[in-house]
Amino acid sequence: MSHLSSPSTPPSPSSACSASPALDRRVARLRELAAAEPRLTGVLLYGSWTVGEADAHSDIEAYLYVEDDALAGFDGRAFVERLAPLRLAYTNLYGVLAVVFDDLMRGEFHVVAAGPGIAEIDSWRGMVHLPRPEAAMLLDRDGRLTEAAGGLAAFQPPEPVETAQQLADELANWTLMLAHVLARGETGRAHALLHTVVAPFQLQLCRLLRGSTAHWLTPSRAMEADLPAADLARYRATTAAARLPEVRAAARQSWRWSRELAAEAAARWGTGFAPELHADIAALLAGQEPTG
Structure with missing residues (x-):
């Protein structure tokens, strides 16, 4: 079932029975x-x-x-x-x-x-x-x-502006931590940060921008049906096996996508955007000296 035609409204059961x-x-x-x-x-x-x-x-x-x-x-x-x-x-x-x-x-x-x-x-x-x-x-x-x-019968999507700002800030903060962990060579910890901390915030910001917030608390749920193919491809590029070169590459792809999502939110809702900080995080992930 795809919710892209009505992405902000979750499915509603036609009866009390399920498919189980x-x-x-x-x-x-x-x-x-x-x-x-x-x-x-x-x-x-x-x-x-x-x-x-x-x-x-x-x-x-x-x-x-x-x-x-x-x-x-x-x-x-x-x-x-x-x-x-x-x-x-x-x-x-x-x-x-x-x-x-x-x-x-x-x-x-x-x-x-x-x-x-x-x-x-x-x-x-x-x-x-x-x-x-x-x-x-x-x-x-x-x-x-x-x-x-x-009082829970009416679906209430997240308020977009404050939520987008919160998520963009979370992504910058945690990706910076990811960059430092990678620089230290802690492959397992970096792998866990990327997939269990950064990815959920990323998927929530993506869902907010696409108007697909029905599965907000578990943003990976039904993502194959809820999100456009282009976003699914970007998400797949952020995943990796727990080997240092692959985690480094996935982290760079992840931050590239996070920056694009944050820029899209800024253009749509006027949320804060920190291009210099974002560039410095990208430099750390690339193993370069930050400019700031």
């Missing part, structure tokens, strides 16, 4: 278990299932809103294990219950107190989109979740 029968069954089972658990006041799904993009490789992701005074005694793992047998369950670095079911489906479950948890939903505007909140809500005992999630 296994995930649909697990969602239905979660709805059933939640209704039977009196300590739960609400359950809200998020992720690909809620926007009609789920497939056989998709996860199940949900917020479990527990009565405030019952949270301490609520065993999230035991509840989730009733969905299906677990092969792995642990609390990840973000405090989220992460699981792997017996069929290798992944799951993420935020087990939170209902009061502050539901109140927090308003802060998700512009980051989380629920085109059909009623399909994402598996349980709402008192109406609070319905009211809060309703």
Whole structure:
């Protein structure tokens, strides 16, 4: 599916079902278990299932809103294990219950107190989109979740000017660090910086300029469908195996693309542009002495 014809608007599911029968069954089972658990006041799904993009490789992701005074005694793992047998369950670095079911489906479950948890939903505007909140809500005992999630029905693309400035500045800063790391000869660290730090900012700025912000939080998602072929080719030129000459070449290609994206943003939105700094970073990446 290509979103280039309407790039700023994410796909909207035509029904509550996905292209993954296994995930649909697990969602239905979660709805059933939640209704039977009196300590739960609400359950809200998020992720690909809620926007009609789920497939056989998709996860199940949900917020479990527990009565405030019952949270301490609520065993999230035991509840989730009733969905299906677990092969792995642990609390990840973000405090989220992460699981792997017996069929290798992944799951993420935020087990939170209902009061502050539901109140927090308003802060998700512009980051989380629920085109059909009623399909994402598996349980709402008192109406609070319905009211809060309703505010996420309208898609809100990022504000372009401040966002473009932030991303352009991030790209300059992190690419300068990349240049210093490469000069030190730290191939592995440079490779990681290029692919895990610089590339996401680059893809976000590219998406902002192309009006394709539906997958903003994970800018590499569906990029083959969302972005023009020319941008995909530029991105591919920024990738490399973890060998020093190849990482150096990819870093130079990456910075060339970043500079062009930043210049395009400056021309369109009047964002700040620092040609002298940009030239000095390019010189460092080329192994030359900067002029500044």
